[in-house]
Amino acid sequence: xxxxxxxxxxxxxxxxxxxxxxxxxxxxxxxxxxxxxxxxxxxxxxxxxxxxxxxxxxxxxxxxxxxxxxxxxxxxxxxxxxxxxxxxxxxxxxxxxxxxxxxxxxxxxxxxxxxxxxxxxxxxxxxxxxxxxxxxxxxxxxxxxxxxxxxxxxxxxxxxxxxxxxxxxxxxxxxxxxxxxxxxxxxxxxxxxxxxxxxxxxxxxxxxxxxxxxxxxxxxxxxxxxxxxxxxxxxxxxxxxxxxxxxxxxxxxxxxxxxxxxxxxxxxxxxxxxxxxxxxxxxxxxxxxxxxxxxxxxxxxxxxxxxxxxxxxxxxxxxxxxxxxxxxxxxxxxxxxxxxxxxxxxxxxxxxxxxxxxxxxxxxxxxxxxxxxxxxxxxxxxxxxxxxxxxxxxxxxxxxxxxxxxxxxxxxxxxxxxxxxxxxxxxxxxxxxxxxxxxxxxx
Numbered sequence: 193x194x195x196x197x198x199x200x201x202x203x204x205x206x207x208x209x210x211x212x213x214x215x216x217x218x219x220x221x222x223x224x225x226x227x228x229x230x231x232x233x234x235x236x237x238x239x240x241x242x243x244x245x246x247x248x249x250x251x252x253x254x255x256x257x258x259x260x261x262x263x264x265x266x267x268x269x270x271x272x273x274x275x276x277x278x279x280x281x282x283x284x285x286x287x288x289x290x291x292x293x294x295x296x297x298x299x300x301x302x303x304x305x306x307x308x309x310x311x312x313x314x315x316x317x318x319x320x321x322x323x324x325x326x327x328x329x330x331x332x333x334x335x336x337x338x339x340x341x342x343x344x345x346x347x348x349x350x351x352x353x354x355x356x357x358x359x360x361x362x363x364x365x366x367x368x369x370x371x372x373x374x375x376x377x378x379x380x381x382x383x384x385x386x387x388x389x390x391x392x393x394x395x396x397x398x399x400x401x402x403x404x405x406x407x408x409x410x411x412x413x414x415x416x417x418x419x420x421x422x423x424x425x426x427x428x429x430x431x432x433x434x435x436x437x438x439x440x441x442x443x444x445x446x447x448x449x450x451x452x453x454x455x456x457x458x459x460x461x462x463x464x465x466x467x468x469x470x471x472x473x474x475x476x477x478x479x480x481x482x483x484x485x486x487x488x489x490x491x492x493x494x495x496x497x498x499x500x501x502x503x504x505x506x507x508x509x510x511x512x513x514x515x516x517x518x519x520x521x522x523x524x525x526x527x528x529x530x531x532x533x534x535x536x537x538x539x540x541x542x543x544x545x546x547x548x549x550x551x552x553x554x555x556x557x558x559x560x561x562x563x564x565x566x567x568x569x570x571x572x573x574x575x576x577x578x579x580x581x582x583x584x585x586x587x588x589x590x591x592x593x594x595x596x597x598x599x600x601x602x603x604x605x606x607x608x609x610x611x612x613x614x615x616x617x618x619x620x621x622x623x624x625x626x627x628x629x630x631x632x633x634x635x
Contacts, residue, residue, distance in 0.1 A: 195618070199398050203330075203614030210610040213499065213595040217506040224510050224550055228517040239513055246512015247505040253555060254504045256465050257307075258497055260348075261600055263472035264307035265493020266486060268315065270479040277312065281319045287327045288399050290320040291335045292392035298339030299388045303346030305472070309339045310597065311493070314604030321411035328400045329411045333605045334615035335395040337598050340591050341623050342391075344584035345384035348468055349375050350554035351562070351584040361559070366566050366576050373577030380581055383630030387623055394622055398615055415606045436484040446477035465555065496603035503596060511551050515560050520547060524564040536574040537582040537631045540565050544586025552596045554587045578631065585627050592620040 211219070221243070228239050267273060280297060284290040297316045302309025313336025321327050344351065352374040354360050360368070374380065400406030429437070453474055456467045480486035514520040523546060527539040544561060551557045561583055569579040591597050593616060595609035602609060 195397060199615065199618050202617045206614040206617070207610050210595075210613055213599060213609050214503055214506075216595055216609075217503045217510075220550055221506055221510055224513050224519065228513050228519045231522050232517045232519055234517040239517060242512045242516045243509040244512075246516070247509045249512055250504050250508040250553070250556060253553060254501060256469065257553075258494075258501065259469050260305070260307040260465075260472065261311075261497065261500075262490045262493040263469060263476050264305055265311050266476035266489040267472060267479055268301075268308055268311045269489040269492055270476075270485070271481075272479060274315075277316055277319065281316060281323055284320060284324050287324055288396050290324040290327050291331055291395040291399055294320055294332055295335040295338050295391040295395040296388065298336045299342055299391050300339070302339040302343040303384065303388070305346075305348045305468070306340060306343035306597075307348075307472075307600075309343055310337075310601045311604065313337055313339055314601040317601075317605055318411070318415065322416055326402070326408055327410065328406075328408050329605075330409055330607065330611045331395065331398060331400070331615055333601065333607050334612035334619075335391075336605070337601050337612060337616060338391050338395065338592070338619050340597060341588055341619065342384050342387050344554060344581075344588040345375060345380050347375075349584055350465065351558045351580055351587075353465065353468070354555065354558055355562075355580055362562055362566055365563070365570070369577055369580065373575075374581050374584075377577065377581075377635075379578070379630055379634035382634055383626060386630075387626055390622070390626065391619065394619060395615075398618060412606055436487075437482045439482050441483050442477045442480060442486060446474055449474040449477060496600040499599045499603070500596070507550075507552060507556075507596070511556055511560065514547070514550055520551075520560045521564055523547060524561055528564065528568045531568070531572070533572045533574045534632075536565075536568060536572055537578045538628060540579050540582030541586040541589070541627060541631055544583045545590040546586075548587045548590045549594055552587075552591070552594045554584065557587050558583060582631055585631060589620065589624060589627055592616040592623070 210216075225236075225239055225243070228234055229236055234242070268277075277297070280293060281290075284293050294313065294316050298309055298313030300309075301312040314333070317329075317332040317336040320332055321329050343349070352369075352371055355362065355366065355369040355374070356371050358368055400408055402408050426437075435441070449470060453467065453470055456470065476486065476489075480489060524543050527543040528536070531539045544557065547557055547561055551560055562580070565579050565583060566576060568574070569576050593613060595613065598609055598612070602612075
């Protein structure tokens with residue numbers, strides 16, 4: 193089978209040659225430096241200066257992303273959600289079903305929130321490996337990560353949220369673009385649903401078969417060890433212990449957060465990064481039974497932040513070079529130059545996929561690429577919403593081979609990026625065909 197042979201080749205190649213995500217970011221830094229030197233008139237020392245100034249350009253976004261991951265973890269790790277995920281895992285009776293269900297769960301939760309998609313993908317993959325015998329663990333984890341390929345088509349799409357917010361930085365150019373022109377359009381919804389169900393099929397097709405001589409790598413036994421549950425004697429509770437277990441504290445804070453949500457949405461703010469994180473906080477406070485549980489679940493989510501926060505300065509420096517040397521504009525304008533009204537969304541998609549390697553953040557990438565593409569759309573008379581979603585789709589598409597966002601999921605699963613990227617490349621190629629057809633042909 194051609195697909196199987198291609199997958200085996202890619203898996204072996206990635207395992208051998210792919211560096212750690214931090215080194216990947218460092219190598220990208222050197223590549224962007226050379227490209228900026230060659231393709232723009234900026235001098236080398238000035239490029240270094242722009243890099244150093246850009247290192248700290250993602251402070252706010254770093255905190256927003258960190259909070260989203262922590263609060264999403266606090267939701268997913270609560271007993272009601274964990275019970276739901278456990279029941280989902282019990283539906284799998286064979287490894288093939290495990291791969292398919294894991295991919296579906298990751299995709300479904302990614303449409304609700306990119307952060308929840310990552311955490312659910314990792315937790316379900318780990319749980320499947322525990323409950324279903326003879327599962328190939330790297331493919332399970334890759335299946336959990338595959339859902340991130342559609343996150344920008346859902347409720348936390350940063351591009352759609354930004355341009356739907358009054359006062360966004362391009363409002364004077366394109367106005368406020370409602371969600372009905374972006375994530376709620378037929379071309380976005382149809383493509384999202386199709387990929388949501390196609391992902392499980394592809395992961396099922398990629399399954400290794402022991403009877404054909406394929407190697408089955410099972411979960412590390414160390415990951416199967418569950419922490420001992422501490423039995424608490426409420427009779428010995430101190431005043432501090434009683435406060436940590438006081439249900440009313442979470443409920444009052446949750447009610448205050450819910451009122452804040454009401455005020456935000458009633459004033460027309462709608463879905464933004466801040467309102468989305470406030471929503472996560474509200475849900476987390478109500479689902480966690482007391483402050484102690486809330487703190488513990490947030491702490492678990494925070495354990496994966498180290499490698500992410502470590503890389504944000506590097507990507508901030510890359511963005512500083514890309515934007516301030518004009519390199520991002522050079523790349524984007526290459527695609528604009530060969531575009532027509534009909535093909536601009538498609539070429540926007542491809543250019544966004546390339547730029548995502550250097551600026552792996554939907555919001556930051558929009559700040560880099562949005563002005564160029566929106567001006568091109570207005571000049572050509574192309575639909576602004578479709579072109580904007582071209583940026584969003586390209587950003588999510590190459591996440592499959594940009595290891596940065598896999599880090600939280602990998603931390604949960606106890607694996608390395610190179611263990612799963614071979615399978616992700618296959619999904620990148622197949623989903624890329626669907627994206628091209630969807631953004632070009634669907635209404």
